Amino acid sequence: MLRPYIPILFLGILGAALAVVSVLGGGFIGPKRYNRAKLDAYECGIEPTEQAVSAARFPVKFYLTAMLFIVFDIEIIFLYPWAVAFGRLGLFGLVEMVAFLATVFVAYAYVWRRGGLDWN
Amino acid sequence: MTPTDIPAPSIAYGPLWPMIAVFLAAAIGVLVEAFVPARRRRPVHLVVALAGLTGGLVAVALVARNHHHPTLIAERAVAVDGPTLFIQGTLLLLGIAAVLLLGERSLDSTGGTFVAAAAVVPGSRGERQLTASSTMQTEVFPLAMFALGGMLLFPASNNLLLMFVALEILSLPLYLLAGLARRRRLLSQEAAVKYFLLGAFSSAFFLYGIAMLYGYAGSVDLGAIFTATGTVGSNDTLLYLGIALLSVGLLFKIGAAPFQNWTPDVYQGSPTPVTALMASGTKVAAFGALLRVFYVAFGPVRWDWRPLMWGVAILTMGVGAVLAITQTDVKRMLAYSSIAHAGFILTGVVALNRSGLSGSLFYLLAYGFSTLGAFAIVTLVRDADGEATHLSQWRGLGRRSPALAGIFALFLLAFAGIPLTSGFTSKFAVFSAAISSGATGLVVVGLIASAVAAFFYVRVIVLMFFEAPAPDGPTIAVPSVLTYGAIALAFAVTVVLGVIPGPLFTLADKAALFVR
Amino acid sequence: MTPAYYLFLSAILFTIGVLGFLLRRNAIVVFMCVELMLNSVNLSLVTFARMNGTLDGQIMAFFVMVVAAAEVVVGLAIIVSIFRTRRSASVDDANLLKY
Numbered sequence: 001m002l003r004p005y006i007p008i009l010f011l012g013i014l015g016a017a018l019a020v021v022s023v024l025g026g027g028f029i030g031p032k033r034y035n036r037a038k039l040d041a042y043e044c045g046i047e048p049t050e051q052a053v054s055a056a057r058f059p060v061k062f063y064l065t066a067m068l069f070i071v072f073d074i075e076i077i078f079l080y081p082w083a084v085a086f087g088r089l090g091l092f093g094l095v096e097m098v099a100f101l102a103t104v105f106v107a108y109a110y111v112w113r114r115g116g117l118d119w120n
Numbered sequence: 121m122t123p124t125d126i127p128a129p130s131i132a133y134g135p136l137w138p139m140i141a142v143f144l145a146a147a148i149g150v151l152v153e154a155f156v157p158a159r160r161r162r163p164v165h166l167v168v169a170l171a172g173l174t175g176g177l178v179a180v181a182l183v184a185r186n187h188h189h190p191t192l193i194a195e196r197a198v199a200v201d202g203p204t205l206f207i208q209g210t211l212l213l214l215g216i217a218a219v220l221l222l223g224e225r226s227l228d229s230t231g232g233t234f235v236a237a238a239a240v241v242p243g244s245r246g247e248r249q250l251t252a253s254s255t256m257q258t259e260v261f262p263l264a265m266f267a268l269g270g271m272l273l274f275p276a277s278n279n280l281l282l283m284f285v286a287l288e289i290l291s292l293p294l295y296l297l298a299g300l301a302r303r304r305r306l307l308s309q310e311a312a313v314k315y316f317l318l319g320a321f322s323s324a325f326f327l328y329g330i331a332m333l334y335g336y337a338g339s340v341d342l343g344a345i346f347t348a349t350g351t352v353g354s355n356d357t358l359l360y361l362g363i364a365l366l367s368v369g370l371l372f373k374i375g376a377a378p379f380q381n382w383t384p385d386v387y388q389g390s391p392t393p394v395t396a397l398m399a400s401g402t403k404v405a406a407f408g409a410l411l412r413v414f415y416v417a418f419g420p421v422r423w424d425w426r427p428l429m430w431g432v433a434i435l436t437m438g439v440g441a442v443l444a445i446t447q448t449d450v451k452r453m454l455a456y457s458s459i460a461h462a463g464f465i466l467t468g469v470v471a472l473n474r475s476g477l478s479g480s481l482f483y484l485l486a487y488g489f490s491t492l493g494a495f496a497i498v499t500l501v502r503d504a505d506g507e508a509t510h511l512s513q514w515r516g517l518g519r520r521s522p523a524l525a526g527i528f529a530l531f532l533l534a535f536a537g538i539p540l541t542s543g544f545t546s547k548f549a550v551f552s553a554a555i556s557s558g559a560t561g562l563v564v565v566g567l568i569a570s571a572v573a574a575f576f577y578v579r580v581i582v583l584m585f586f587e588a589p590a591p592d593g594p595t596i597a598v599p600s601v602l603t604y605g606a607i608a609l610a611f612a613v614t615v616v617l618g619v620i621p622g623p624l625f626t627l628a629d630k631a632a633l634f635v636r
Numbered sequence: 637m638t639p640a641y642y643l644f645l646s647a648i649l650f651t652i653g654v655l656g657f658l659l660r661r662n663a664i665v666v667f668m669c670v671e672l673m674l675n676s677v678n679l680s681l682v683t684f685a686r687m688n689g690t691l692d693g694q695i696m697a698f699f700v701m702v703v704a705a706a707e708v709v710v711g712l713a714i715i716v717s718i719f720r721t722r723r724s725a726s727v728d729d730a731n732l733l734k735y
Contacts, residue, residue, distance in 0.1 A: 007357050008364060019655055060239075063716050067709040074705035077698050092129070106147045113154035241720050281696050288703045292710045299714055309718045316714050317666055320707055321657055324673035327700065328650060331677050334693060335643075335684040 061119065068116060075104050132193045134186075135200040137179035138208050139276070142215075142269040145172020149262030158255065165261035166223045170216060172265060176272070177212045180205055190635035196341055197279040199412070202631030203481060204276040207408040210485045214400045215268045217492055217606040221393035222260055226600045227499060233391045234260050235302045257300055263293040264397060271401050275408025278416070278635075280330045280340035280366075283409060287326065287369070290405060291319050294398060301391040303506030311389025318372070318382045326369020332362035342417040343636050349420040363418055363425055370413065373406035376466060377435040380459045384447075387455035392507060395451065396495035399458050400488035407465055407484055411477060414469060416634050422472055429470050430562055437463030437569035445576045450498055450509045453576065454491065457535055460573050461487055467566050468550035471557040478632035479549030482625060486534070486542035486617050493610025494531040496603060497524060501594050508594035511580065516589025521596045525584045527611055532581055534614050536574040542617035549625070642683040649676035663715045667708075674704045 082089065082097050111117060133140070148168050156164050183205060190201030227233065234256045240246045270290030277283035299312030334340050336358035337348035349359065372379040387395045418425060440460025447453040465487070468480035501508050501517065501524075508514070518525035534543035547570065551563045617624060649672060656669030678697040685693025 008360055011361075015651055015654075018651070019658075022655075023659065060716060060720070063712055067712055070705050071709050074702050077702060081695065081698070103147060106150050110150045110154045239717065281692075281699060285699060285703060288706065292706060295710055295714060299717065306721065309714070309721060312714045313663060313718050316711055317657075317663065317670070320667070320670045320711065321673075324650075324653070324670055324677065327674060327677045328680070330696075331646075331680040331684065334681065334696070335687070338684075338688040338690060339692065340696070 064116060065119075068111060072104070072108070129195045131195075132191075135183045135191070135193055136198065138176040138183065138212070139269055139272045141175035141179055142172050142212075142265055142272060145169055145175075146262050146265035146269055148172075149265055153259060153262065158258075161258040162223065162225070162256065165258055166219070169219045169261050169265055173212050173215045173219065173268070177209065177216075180209045180212065184209075190633065192278055192343075192635060196343065197282045198273075198276050199278040199635050200276070201635040202633050203408060203411065203477065206481050206628060206631040207275045207404060207484070208272050210404055210488060211268065211271050211401055213609070214397075214404065214488050214492060215264075215271075217489075217496075217609050218268075218393065218397040218401065219261070219264060220602040220606040221396055221492075221496055221499065222264055224393070224499070224599055224602045225256065227502065227597045227603070233302055233393055233499065234300050235305065235308075238300055256302075260297060260300060260394075263297050264394075267291075267293040267297070267397070268401065271405035274405045275412060277409070278342050278412070280333060280342070280345075280413075283413075284323070284327055284330060287323055287373070287409075290402065291323065291373075294394070294402065295319060297394040297397075298386055298390040300394070301389070304389070307389040308391065309389075311386045314382055315386040315390075322369050322372035322379065325365050325372075329362045329365030329367070329369065332358045332365060336362055342413065345417040346420065346636060349418070359421065360424065363421075364428075366413065367425075367428075370406060370410045371432060374403055374410060374462045374465075375459050376432055376462045377439040377459065378432075380436065380439060380462075383459055384452045384455040387458070388449060388451045388509070392451070392495050392499045396492045399454070399495060400492040403458065403462065403491075404484045404488050407462075407469075407480065411469055411480060412634060415472065415477065416636050419472070426470060426472070429466065430559070433463050433466035433470055433562060434565050435463075436460070436466060437566055441569040441572040444573065447576075448511050450511060450514065450580075451495075453511070453580070454494055454498075457573065457577075458491060460569060461491075461535070463569065464547060464550060464566060467554040467559065467562050470559055470562065471550070471553040473553060473557050474629075474632050475556060476550065476553035477634075478625070478628040479546070479553045481628040481632060482549050482617075482621075483546035485624070485628075486546040486614070489610045489613040490531045490534040490542065493607055493614065494528065494535075496607045496610065497528045497531070499603065500524060500597050500599060502597045503592075503594040511583065513590065513594050514580070515583055515587045516593065517596075518585035519589055520593070524596055527607065529581045529584065530611065530614060532577040534618070536577040537570055538574075540618045542614045542621070545617060545621040545625070639683050639687050642679055646676045646679040646683065649673075649679065663718070667711050667715065670711075671704060671708065674700055674707075 078100065079097070082093055086093060145168050149165055152161060152164050152168060183200060187200055190199070192199055222234075224233065236255045236257065238257050267290050270286050270288070270293075273286035274283060274290055277286055295312055295316040298315050299309050301308035330340055333345055336355060337345040339345070339348075368379065372382075375383040387399065390398065414425070414429075437460055440456050440458070440463055444453050444456035444460065447456060465480055465483050468476045468483060470476070471479075498507060498509065501514065503513065518529075530541065534541035537543040537547040547566075551566055554560075554563050554566075653669045653671075653673035653676060656672065657666055660666050660669065678700050681693040681697045681700070683693075685691060685696075
């Protein structure tokens with residue numbers, strides 16, 4: 001009854017062993033030489049400048065723009081297969097794609113009206 | 121593998137209308153956010169959301185009347201059958217009650233349970249100004265509607281890819297909603313981060329399971345997987361890996377042990393109306409999907425997965441019932457109680473027969489309304505800092521407000537499964553189904569867990585009615601008609617299903633047949 | 637080269653993602669590990685599509701990419717908001733919710 005689970009059990013044990021060995025092994029085998037340069041942020045040899053704690057690293061605006069870009073950029077992915085198969089899909093494909101784009105434009109209208117596209 | 125091989129699919133839109141109505145209302149909600157001035161948004165949102173949900177309910181009724189034969193539509197991707205319609209009807213009713221709770225704004229002295237602007241840093245001067253302002257982040261309505269749309273689609277999917285997309289549609293808005301509480305911003309944000317990271321983690325497992333099953337059966341259609349399990353010579357390792365990984369994702373969503381860790385934290389930190397939506401809606405939808413996957417696709421290999429589900433059910437009931445005793449916070453206690461109930465419903469899933477399915481459906485409806493009502497009452501017990509959720513603050517509540525405490529006690533008794541409440545009927549249904557399938561041991565564990573659970577429910581009732589109220593205890597806020605409506609609906613369902621469960625039981629029994 | 641190698645690679649990438657999720661402290665890195673898991677699944681899907689000779693797997697990979705993008709946006713929004721509050725993105729600092 002439980003025989004099929006044996007490979008899974010082994011896989012689980014192997015996975016857990018790999019995790020434990022790599023974590024513990026790193027601690028045991030790896031050299032422990034900490035110095036200031038090693039603990040610093042990696043900045044290509046430039047001495048890292050102290051940042052005031054209160055200053056955010058990037059303005060939040062960057063993140064907002066990045067998020068909007070990702071979403072609207074990736075949605076276009078569905079247009080490619082549709083464009084390739086457009087001839088076969090015909091009117092049905094067109095209607096579905098218009099419905100899809102209308103939904104994307106609803107989101108666009110929201111972003112635009114709420115000032116997501118202003119850079120100030 | 122050339123594009124010319126692709127035939128144009130055909131979609132019968134009629135039975136999709138319950139979902140289309142809700143998604144349409146959600147999209148209109150986004151447009152409302154874009155074009156309606158801030159002051160008038162909340163009432164407009166309420167009208168749009170309630171119209172969408174009512175429209176969906178009408179559509180469910182029409183589909184149930186016109187489609188006597190269960191069918192698979194949209195290239196077999198969506199199943200229109202009894203369980204789909206039963207669960208969708210349940211979800212839409214729960215959705216109406218949850219939207220009423222979301223729209224409540226007369227509880228806090230200023231403007232409801234949601235933050236005025238989610239982006240403002242807690243503790244800053246901007247936040248203190250906004251706490252006093254009467255605005256709220258009205259995006260909660262379209263977000264909740266998108267989540268509800270995903271919940272409707274989740275149990276209806278007969279195709280694992282669609283099921284994954286529906287899972288994400290229901291989850292992503294909930295991650296955001298969890299972080300929007302007006303008071304205790306830090307806890308709320310922390311709940312959102314935890315829920316998001318663990319939810320994304322579990323859905324990655326779900327997806328890897330889909331890939332394994334696709335490799336096994338060559339298709340992600342549940343019927344095709346069912347057919348493939350009947351044939352000899354396929355790579356069974358892929359099948360078992362697929363079942364195991366898929367179960368991780370589903371069990372996470374229903375909050376079953378050992379994937380229950382997120383539940384108490386997220387339930388406690390989220391705004392209570394959102395917790396009500398999560399505890400009722402997500403649980404119903406995820407159990408619907410779980411039932412469909414295991415009943416439709418994995419039936420032939422039941423001897424391989426049933427022992428594991430036995431273990432999960434026992435562990436879930438045990439963890440939920442035992443840890444609930446140690447809780448001192450009402451919302452955390454209700455969260456652990458929801459874990460225990462997930463275990464009780466799992467006994468109906470494990471039964472894997474028709475009465476198990478109908479019992480589970482009945483249980484989901486009854487439990488959904490009781491838990492929604494219980495969280496609705498939590499929103500009313502408040503002190504100066506917002507909701508007073510510590511159990512010691514609930515001491516003597518029955519003397520101050522007998523009606524409210526009485527209704528809460530009724531919900532607790534329903535959770536405990538006392539006769540004449542909906543909880544008794546539903547527990548009886550799943551346990552008798554499990555016995556008829558030979559799972560007597562599981563039922564014994566279930567009864568012990570019920571007894572343990574009854575202990576802490578009764579303890580809260582004793583606390584409310586037989587102890588003296590604390591001098592600086594919380595006050596009972598007077599809500600508007602919205603919260604009263606939600607509580608009345610939950611109360612009515614809990615009482616009616618306890619006294620005359622017959623009609624709904626017949627309905628659930630008639631609905632309990634999956635299309636393959 | 638047999639397609640099975642891609643499945644092994646996908647399993648290894650998935651495991652690296654799981655380990656990273658469990659071991660790393662920075663919420664952004666934890667989140668990147670989830671994305672690694674999703675993309676390793678994509679590799680499995682297209683490999684199985686090749687092995688089965690069907691297109692479904694490739695289309696599924698598209699859907700997974702879109703869902704992953706939506707998840708990135710939601711996740712970044714939540715993590716940025718908690719970072720602005722606490723000035724740290726360590727998951728160990730999120731420890732207020734317990735009994």
